[in-house]
Amino acid sequence: MATLSLKSIASSCLGASPSFSVKRDVYGYIWGPIDRRLSLRSHLQLIKDDAFNLCIFLVGHEPGFAGWWSQSEAQSMQLAIDVMRNVYAQTGVGVRRLFWRYIDTNEAAGFWSVDAGEATDLTEAFTGPNNGIDVFFVKNVSDAGGWSNSSGPCDKDEKGERTGAVLELRSDDCTVGTNLCTGILLAHEVGHYLTLKHESVITNVMGEDADGNGIGSIDNTSLNLDNDQSAKMKKSCFIRPSC
């Protein structure tokens, strides 16, 4: 079994200084306790090779949770990312860095609840670091669970198209405590951004589109990805080089 150096990977892949915290600086989990699904060894192996960065926007957040979000909701987002990491691990694709950002309630005015068009407006108005996929958590998506862009543009300053995934937190009681549903939805929407299309089986993260009408169904069993999907994701411009 090959040796993995935590210090070396933390430094070269994540830019962490010597006195780093594993939870905060290596996993990027900043919102309180979490039972991580991936072992540290697995996580290091994944982020060292084919991996992408994620920029997570809390739309309408204020320091001290004085905005639209509570601490437990922020923890749910964190759990969703952990679910996504676990799902993508089967393809050998890691989620390397998490850039947490927020849009304050003043600037987020009009984005508490969004439809498809407003989701595009949101991603046009705000972008994170250009080497990560933007994910915007809004309080409500009125006409879907989330919106993304199939094969999203590599340059997120592109105008006129959706340059990130916009989604809501699914209901808390969707498999209580695991936030499986939001995690699968997140993996699904980011999967679209990484070029994946709907599939023909419900147990695939990209869902089942049995009648080919462009609508894919997912549920809490939609956890699988196959080798073809893995190969497609690894060709995306958002996959970072090994570090």
Place this chain on the structure above:
Amino acid sequence: MSNNDLGTEYSSTLKNAIELHKLNCCVDTPTLSKQDIVDLQAILGGTKTTTIPIDTKRAIALLSHAGQSAESNEILGSILANTREKTNLRVSAAAGLGVSNTKAAENILLDNIDTTDSFVREEIIKSLGKVGSSKAVDILTSRLKTTEDQEHKLVSFALTAIAFREGDASSASIPDFEWHTQTLKSLKGKALAENINNIWGSSYGLTLNKDIGFSATCGHSTLGILLNKQLSRGSWLDTLLSQALLLGLITAKESQMGFYSVRYILMSRPTKTGFALTATKTSGDVALAGNAVRDGDKFNLTLLDVGLERIPTQVKGTISNELIEANIITWPGTIRNAKHGNPIV
């Protein structure tokens, strides 16, 4: 009240569409049969229950899109009116009524417009913009006096949409912003020399023209538009049409300091119809781009910002061999958002 099992009594389409642990991506509104709609109305209306959990928001969105009718409106209205209900469900119900093109939907929205939940209220106003009629005008107009910012904007837009829909365009409050125009001023003599002689850092290897330059104001700063010495009055066009050129620099005077920093580099290249022009930031990002097209013995110039500027900007003017005239035209309304949010550390 019957107690049906969602797993056996309902169609697979309906089950798939409202079950808590399922989701359709990205459009979550499959086509329902008449019986599905009746069942969905019964479930949301509380006359039928299910033994497995459903996602009520999904069910509301589904009813809004697939089951438009008086019965559906009534159910959405009861959810909207229930102040003990979760905000996102009430918001979804209000959004759903905005899809329903009926008078009843408008009445329900108006009945609930005084809700104290601002997110629900804003969605109601948005929906009134979609389905409202003259009946909503007085109520919305009265709110103009008491609201501000986001809600005020939504009310104004709703009133405008209603006015157009009702064939009363004269009362539509179309935004009447006028673009702010300023004419480039000539810069010469001591002022020009001071600018050229006090550029901080590189001037990109250019020898600058000390006979003619231009100035403009941008917010609190004064911009200097300095030209390549290769461009001289009497032969401007000949030079621009014959070669690609570093045309000049746009500088800004640093406040409280005696020097000027380079903000943009002007570049041009000949085209079939005249010449193309860009103003590029020192990072290499193109900020303004456009062209000059022949019109008799002069060329008409148009430059548009490409989205990097926080204030939407365009430049229009004419260039002949003897004269350069141009206006900088800026949008006086809302400036573009800062684009990157705030880091959470």
